[in-house]
Amino acid sequence: MTSKKPAEPNLPSTREELLVLHREARSRRMGAELGSHAWEQASGDVGRIEVQIAKSEREMTPPRM
Numbered sequence: 001m002t003s004k005k006p007a008e009p010n011l012p013s014t015r016e017e018l019l020v021l022h023r024e025a026r027s028r029r030m031g032a033e034l035g036s037h038a039w040e041q042a043s044g045d046v047g048r049i050e051v052q053i054a055k056s057e058r059e060m061t062p063p064r065m
Contacts, residue, residue, distance in 0.1 A: 011048065011049065011052050013056070014056070015053060015056045015057065018049055018052050018053045018056065019053065021045075021049050022046065022049045022050065022053065025042050025045040025046045025049055026042075026046055028041075028042040028045075029042035029043055029045075029046060
């Protein structure tokens with residue numbers, strides 16, 4: 001038995017909205033000083049968003065590669 005886990009809190013569920021957030025997070029990361037708290041936060045956001053994008057793409061029929 002598998003149960004779907006809810007999307008990451010505070011992240012939208014549509015791929016299009018996630019891509020907008022991903023672009024914004026990457027921009028924040030690029031603008032932050034390497035290794036700073038802001039850079040680490042933005043990097044974490046990028047990773048969480050990428051996981052949600054991958055989940056949404058796996059659920060597509062047919063899956064998007």
